[in-house]
Amino acid sequence: MSNEILATKSVTKAYQMEGSRLEVLRGVDLSIMKGEAVCIMGSSGAGKSTLLHILGTLDKPTLGKVYYQGEDLTRKSDDQLASFRNKKMGFVFQFHHLLPELTALENVSLPARIGGLSKTESLQKAANLLKSLGLEQRENHYPSELSGGERQRVAIARALVQDPEILFADEPSGNLDQDNGEVIQDLFFKLQQDLGLTLIVVTHDPEFAKRFPKIFRLKNGTFIKQ
Amino acid sequence: MHLWLYRKVLFQKKAFADPATFFSILGISLGVAFLVVSMAGFSGFMVSLKSSIIDVTGDVSVSKRGARIADPAEVIQKILDSSPEIKDVMSYARKEGMVASKGKLRIVLLQGIDWSNVANMAEFKKRQVSVLEDSSERIGTPALLGKVVAQNLELGVGDAFKMIVPKVSRAQATEVDSGVDSYYVHGILDFGKFEFNERVVIADLKKVQELSEMDDQVNGFRVRLFDSDRAPQVADKIQEALGWDYSVRDWSMTNRSLFKAIAYEKRVLFFVMLIMLVAAFFNVSTTLFLSVLRRYSQISVMRALGLKRRDIIGLFCLHGLALGVFGLFFGLITGLLFCYGFDALQLVYPIMPEEVYKMSSFATHLTLIDIVWVIVATLLICFISTLAPAFRGSRLSPVEGLKYE
Secondary structure, three states, rough: OOOEEEEEEEEHHHOOOOEEEEEEEEEEEEEOOOOOEEEEEOOOOOOHHHHHHHHHHOOOOOEEEEEEEEHHHOOOOOOHHHHOOOOOOEOOOOOOOOOOOOHHHHHHHHHHHHOOOHHHHHHHHHHHHHOOOHHHHHHOOOOHHHHHHHHOHHHHHHHOOOOOOEEEEEEEOOOOOOOHHHHHHHHHHHHHHHOOOOEEEEEHHHHHOOOOOEEEEEOOOOOOOO | OOOHHHHHHHHHHHHHOHHHHHHHHHHHHHHHHHHHHHHHHHHHHHHHHHHHHHHHHOOEEEEEOOOEOOOHHHHHHHHHHOOOEEEEEEEEEEEEEEEEOOOOEEEEEEEEOOHHHHOOHHHHHHEEEEOOOOOOOOEEEEEEEEHHHHHHHOOOOOOOEEEEEEOOOOOOOOEEEEEEEEEEEEEOOOOOOOOHHEEEEEEEEHHHHOOOOOOOOOOOEEEEEHHHHHHHHHHHHHHHHHHHEEEEEEHHHHHHHHHHHHHHHHHHHHHHHHHHHHHHHHHHHHHHHHHHHHHHHHHHHHHHHHOOHHHHHHHHHHHHHHHHHHHHHHHHHHHHHHHHHHHHHHHHHOOOOHHHHHHOOOOOOOOOHHHHHHHHHHHHHHHHHHHHHHHHHHHHHHHHHHHHO
């Protein structure tokens, strides 16, 4: 039995734009092992975010397949994929995307409650996570009352609340100053090691990318070197 | 359905303070209020018409075909035995006659009923315009006049007049005599229906029988029931008990086509008003579309975190229904206030031309079934109006909304 957790086969993503066809990804093949920390690099418009979205089942490829432990994810319905994401995947975006009407604690507990966990249990789990990230004083603060770094840490806590197998991050430090950015970067590697997560990060920051043992470089929709 | 998520995210004070939401609720409220007023108006018109007919003719009226009834007591017993739903039976004598006063003459329908009961009869008490307090010094027979009869003859309470009825001469059958008696106005009534107000004079049965030389014969009976709506069924039973020598008519047979026309118009107006409400619900759709667009990134995040499409549909449908429920609530209250306003205004200004509508006024009347129809129709249209924006929200690609802050 292979240790492969996520793989793509000939993934192509194309957009139809005013009569012309724009291919963002062209037959991408990749394989990611369980517990690996992987970085996807490339210049703007290279298709790295699109690839991350396809790997994270937020988008579907125009052609090709995406496999999770050998299971073809492109065959699943939207609602089946929603449940799958909720249980197996965590996401951190460049912009924190916390819901402004919810407190930090409620934001973190959101995936657990969507997943069917009771209010008490999910809040307890969220509180533990916030504490482990040093945000126990911020539980009842709204996103507008938090600093940029704090918001991103809350977003990380939210991504971890369902104990995912894979953590996706799209430019997680791209919107932060250098100090805060480094704190967040360190946090990712610590979590990956502590929790045994598979970490897939998209960045165009070469310093951040250097820290990953495995880097995929995208150019014009294909990998140039692995 | 994630009710908690709806309560936390969409059901916010801030969202309801938004002008689009405010105007949506206002639109629904006005639509519902007009619907309520029109239903209450039609129901009120029907109820007033029904009660004015019943107060004069009874729930069921019984008469003998082509003849007077010589044995009233026996017939009354038969009527009472025919159904337990009968409250009381009252004999009446009726005679076309003329009222003469101050040199004026008017043709009237003189009705004789048991006078000892008249003062206590609720249906006449509530219709009193004015009544004589002390009749000790009056000479003649006391009578109750329809208000138009009194107006036409310029009669007030206490005034004396002559009652003239034609009668076939006993000496020679081909000649007509007249019987004359002195009467005075004991009270003036508003029967609620123009035809009754301009024609009916009520007096004691015995006096009418004497004047018309009817001996103890009566023309028929007014039957009162515990439940007026059961009149057709009870009328059938009475008809069965008395046989076909007797004519048995329930109140709904009088003006049957008018009642049918009003019921039909009410239905038509309900749908016309519903179209207005549909227009109001376009506002709800627009508000929800705006909300979907404004919350694009939030919808995307929630989808990324595992919220299913049907949950997104549920959230926005619920929001639309919340607007509908608020609109419905305020609309019902506004509608009721309009009804009270209409009723109060009628007391001061007679809005309805009596000659056209046969009634000078009517009180609005809102039935439970009307309210249920208004609520069901409003919520149904509301639900339909939420579907398009809710489906739009559920079909948004999660990716697009995540690109920007």
